[in-house]
Amino acid sequence: MIPRPRPERFRLRRTMMFMNAQKPGLIKDAYIYGCDSIMLDLEDAVAENQKDAARFSLYHALKTIDYGDTEVIVRINGLDTPHWQEDIRVCVAGGADGIRIAKCESAQDVKTVEAAVEAAEEEFGVEKGRTLLMAALESPKGILNAYEICSASERLFGVAISGGDFRKCMQTSFQPDGVDMLAARGQMLLAARAAGVQCFDTVFTDLDNEEGFRAEVLQNKAMGFDGKSLINPKQIRLVHQVFAPTRKEVLQAEKIVRAYQEQSAAGVGVFTVDGKMIDIAFIPGAERTLRLAKACGMYEGDLVK
Amino acid sequence: MEILRSAMAGTLESSDAQVIVEPGNGRIELSLQSSVMNQYGRQIKATVLETLERLDVSSVRITVVDKGALDCTLKARVECAVYRSCGASAANIPWGGAVR
Incomplete structure (x- = not known):
């Protein structure tokens, strides 16, 4: 059993890499890649009929594997599913550093999760306030309510935009110059800075398009993001290079x-x-x-x- | 726990294990195949039996096909299969209790 230190609300989070919590081959050595945070996913990466199995894997991974200085965040299922409450129980019992709220649309969503986290901390004898939160904004409503979301909880360390769902809602698609999400990224950054929390950009899914990835990361840095979500270890190095100061x-x-x-x-x-x-x-x-x-x-x- | 019906958990991917539990005849019958049987067969068997004991399962036919899973993965797969066989895998798992 590996005791993890109390999570820090504001720490360096340049890179946050998604990993399917259901795949033992992936999560057993996720920390070797050197990203700042790993995001173990119980949501979209896990098929509907494997949600239960993913929680058992996640629990033992959290309890057994030494992730060292790598922060361990878990993306839970949306509040409109039957899964999120048990997801929160297992995260808190396993000692995850933080929970990512999927499809967050209001301060109330954050407060609903916070109440369940607090109940779980009580149930499992975990220090109250230990488990951090972050919110993923995936819809126009989430972006419009970004400020109330950013200031909804003392546990919340940041917000991230989720491009896939957001572009669908906006009836647009990926554009090389980022114009498809320019307003949303800007609004989310304003809200995060006003509330004093961190702000993270979405994943770049076309792994073969290195030039496009570089352009997006440079734009992220220029806009003032704290970091970026990633889907593959080979994306880590560039983000760390671009986000490094001169x-x-x-x-x-x-x-x-x-x-x-x-x-x-x-x-x-x-x-x-x-x-x-x-x-x-x-x-x-x-x-x-x-x-x-x-x-x-x-x-x-x-x-x- | 009592194994009420057969249930399966896990996959045949590398670093994973597939576990099938079926109602037993009053004892534990373990059938194990592993890609690392020579080095780890004994340890895998011990982990599976310990996990069943913690879950208070004394009557089961259990089949494990191991593809080089870590102990923590083996435990997760056995537990999930047992809870599934009782229709209890979706909520209120005793994390840190019988599951640890």
Whole structure:
């Protein structure tokens, strides 16, 4: 039995890789690929008549396999199915770090799941508040209610858009320039930032289209996403490369944080670094850059954990 | 638990095991095939029997076709087959109790 540390609500989540919870060959060594999080799927990847079997596999995988620093999230079945309550019981009993709510459309959906998670924590003697939540927005209604969803729970660490279902609802299809989901991605990012939670982009399903994948990841980074959902280990490296800060950004961030610490100790609120005005508003961004740099092996200092 | 009707769980894919349970004659009859019988046959048998004991199953005909499954997978497949045979696999599983 592998005890997992208490999950961190805000940690680095550049890559979140989907894995079918029903396939023992996949989940037994999911952690070796080096993604930040794995997403064990009880929903679409599992056939309707194997939902029960997937839970037994999931429970023992969670209890037996050492996933190390890789975060373990489970995607549960939608609230309109007969499966989600038992899904939540097994996630909490097995000690999953977090639960992804599929097809989330309102703050009430988050609260419904939260209540069931709390009941399960009670039932299985798990520390109250340990199990984190994230919401997948898959419909226009979910996108329009993004802000209330993002601010619905203290357990919620972020939201993700799910492209397949969303494009269907919008009567569109994948476009190389991302125009099909531009408004939805933008709205979700605004809501997530306003609520102070993380924001993740959808999967890119055409594994042979490397150029298209690169273009989408670059756009994700430019728009301000925290990370991306993936369907294949070979997609991990590129996302980590694109999301890594540049050498120059790291040096700049280090200077800013160091100068801020010195200046604020001396009672100064606004000052300049390399001729640019800096005040407290720049610090969270600079610290985020340093944390990212640390995860990428580009920074070894002690200004951030 | 009492095996009420025959039930199956698992697949014949690599790293998996297929388990079939059928109502027994008052004892445990295990038939095991494995792609790694020489190295792990004894351990697989022990895992299957321990799992049945935890589920309080004493009368069953159980057939296991193992394709190199880890212990945790074997347990999951045996448990699922037993719960399915009782029509009880969909909800209120005693996670951390009889299933652990």
